[in-house]
Amino acid sequence: MANGINNQQLTTNNSFMTALYSDNAEVLLLDIEGTTTPVDYVFGVLFPFARDRVTDFLSTYQQVTAVQTDLQLLRKEYEQELAQGVSVPHWQETEVTGAVPYIHYLISIDRKSTGLKSLQGKIWERGYRDGTLRSQIFPDVKPAFQRWISAGKHLYIFSSGSVQAQQLLFRYTEEGDLTGFISGYFDTQTGSKREVQSYAKIASAIGKIPEKILFISDVTAELKASQAAGMQTLFSIRTGNHSFEAEGFPAIQSFDEV
Numbered sequence: 001m002a003n004g005i006n007n008q009q010l011t012t013n014n015s016f017m018t019a020l021y022s023d024n025a026e027v028l029l030l031d032i033e034g035t036t037t038p039v040d041y042v043f044g045v046l047f048p049f050a051r052d053r054v055t056d057f058l059s060t061y062q063q064v065t066a067v068q069t070d071l072q073l074l075r076k077e078y079e080q081e082l083a084q085g086v087s088v089p090h091w092q093e094t095e096v097t098g099a100v101p102y103i104h105y106l107i108s109i110d111r112k113s114t115g116l117k118s119l120q121g122k123i124w125e126r127g128y129r130d131g132t133l134r135s136q137i138f139p140d141v142k143p144a145f146q147r148w149i150s151a152g153k154h155l156y157i158f159s160s161g162s163v164q165a166q167q168l169l170f171r172y173t174e175e176g177d178l179t180g181f182i183s184g185y186f187d188t189q190t191g192s193k194r195e196v197q198s199y200a201k202i203a204s205a206i207g208k209i210p211e212k213i214l215f216i217s218d219v220t221a222e223l224k225a226s227q228a229a230g231m232q233t234l235f236s237i238r239t240g241n242h243s244f245e246a247e248g249f250p251a252i253q254s255f256d257e258v
């Protein structure tokens with residue numbers, strides 16, 4: 001129950017007194033995959049796009065400093081796994097594209113690591129700019145953005161995808177450029193989405209107390225962390241999501257309810 005308010009109870013018990021989940025929130029903080037955007041688009045379009053192009057991308061851009069930074073982060077992750085005795089695909093250091101098998105592996109297990117997400121964002125950029133990629137958002141997303149902004153609320157995104165990937169996703173949607181609605185973006189550079197501290201940092205960066213922020217996500221571990229930081233929470237139920245078990249969190253199936 002967000003902030004002790006349950007829409008259905010209020011409308012059922014007291015039809016003249018309808019409160020929306022967002023009434024008491026000044027800021028909406030949104031997850032992407034499974035919340036604004038179908039899981040299918042991320043797993044069925046974005047991940048294969050990065051997987052299929054990473055060899056070519058590294059061959060072309062390996063000397064770019066930002067790409068080298070991503071590779072260094074990935075190398076560190078690889079070495080940590082080896083040190084822990086985890087069996088991972090071999091990284092052939094003498095080859096320009098020697099990291100590819102390990103990167104393919106990370107994509108296949110949906111690893112939410114900063115190096116991978118940063119590299120994926122750079123690969124997707126080319127697809128968005130040349131028109132190969134257009135992002136999908138649920139039909140209720142754009143009207144909700146318009147409604148929330150008109151009501152004086154601010155909108156932020158917190159996703160495991162890099163800030164660059166988030167900005168691209170909202171710039172190149174099938175419904176046009178939505179970035180004008182969004183005040184800011186947070187990714188795993190702020191911290192893991194499953195850690196309380198990340199949400200405290202976000203509240204501080206936004207300049208609001210956590211109680212004024214409503215976080216919406218399809219992952220209850222993320223909701224637990226944000227709730228522990230003091231935020232209001234809603235569980236997102238969307239077609240194609242990995243889990244429909246709200247674990248006691250109030251749930252929505254559309255932003256029309258928010």
Ligand SMILES: CSCCC(=O)C(=O)COP(=O)(O)O
Nearest residue numbers: 032033159160161165166169
């Ligand atoms: C930012 S678009 C790409 C989405 C992505 O890579 C991802 O891992 C989605 O994670 P989320 O935290 O939005 O569920």
Ligand SMILES: [Mg+2]
Nearest residue numbers: 031033034218
């Ligand atoms: Mg999600």
